[in-house]
């Protein structure tokens with residue numbers, strides 16, 4: 001079991017990440033939270049401090065994670081605040097408007113930068129740090145959307161697919177260094193990201209349920225986890241559909 005004692009969360013203002021942070025604090029973890037919206041981040045940190053015990057160290061820093069120049073400084077500050085980093089969760093992301101991306105290369109590149117490149121640039125120094133200390137767990141929220149490209153969201157799907165493959169390689173590289181790399185693949189979750197959707201169907205889950213699954217997967221050092229678990233079966237079926245049929249489907 002990985003001890004989730006000293007944890008850094010990137011994208012800490014996400015609804016899913018906030019729930020993970022609450023659960024970790026209730027289990028006694030020390031947290032360093034990085035989020036873009038400074039007011040929202042401050043409110044979350046204050047709330048976590050109220051929930052935590054007096055001896056728990058909880059703080060953070062506000063940063064736009066597409067600004068890759070600040071990544072190393074964020075990692076250094078997290079390490080100096082926590083003493084050592086046992087676990088990292090990378091949660092930030094955006095759900096692009098696919099039509100807008102099709103109409104604009106600039107928009108497409110911005111979405112790829114947020115959902116894929118900024119994650120890769122964070123993972124590179126984090127992986128080196130974990131490899132050097134010879135312990136830890138790195139978890140990233142990818143998506144079921146990264147398992148197969150669909151017309152309705154393939155800019156997002158391609159970005160998440162890149163992250164999933166990158167993490168596969170990283171997991172392979174770090175397997176002899178006592179470092180676990182966890183790919184989190186949620187299905188549909190009712191959060192601000194999906195506020196424009198009808199979230200009432202049985203396929204929809206809650207940040208609370210997904211957060212429990214994330215913490216469980218990080219503790220156990222699972223490689224790849226679908227949340228809720230039934231999405232693994234759904235994606236097996238989706239991936240098995242032959243391309244000559246799939247390309248005609250309206251998905």
Ligand SMILES: NC(=O)c1ccc[n+]([C@@H]2O[C@H](COP(=O)([O-])OP(=O)(O)OC[C@H]3O[C@@H](n4cnc5c(N)ncnc54)[C@H](OP(=O)(O)O)[C@@H]3O)[C@@H](O)[C@H]2O)c1
Pocket residue numbers: 011012013014015016017035036037040063064065066091092093094095114141142143144185186187188189190191192193194
């Ligand atoms: N909701 C779903 O159905 C679903 C399904 C599969 C995967 N996911 C993934 O789950 C993760 C969490 O999303 P969520 O559902 O919790 O949605 P959310 O509440 O909208 O969270 C998304 C977070 O990403 C942050 N973010 C976006 N761009 C950023 C940047 N450049 N720098 C720093 N932070 C940035 C946003 O910060 P601000 O507060 O500043 O806007 C926001 O806090 C994402 O990676 C998402 O792709 C979600």
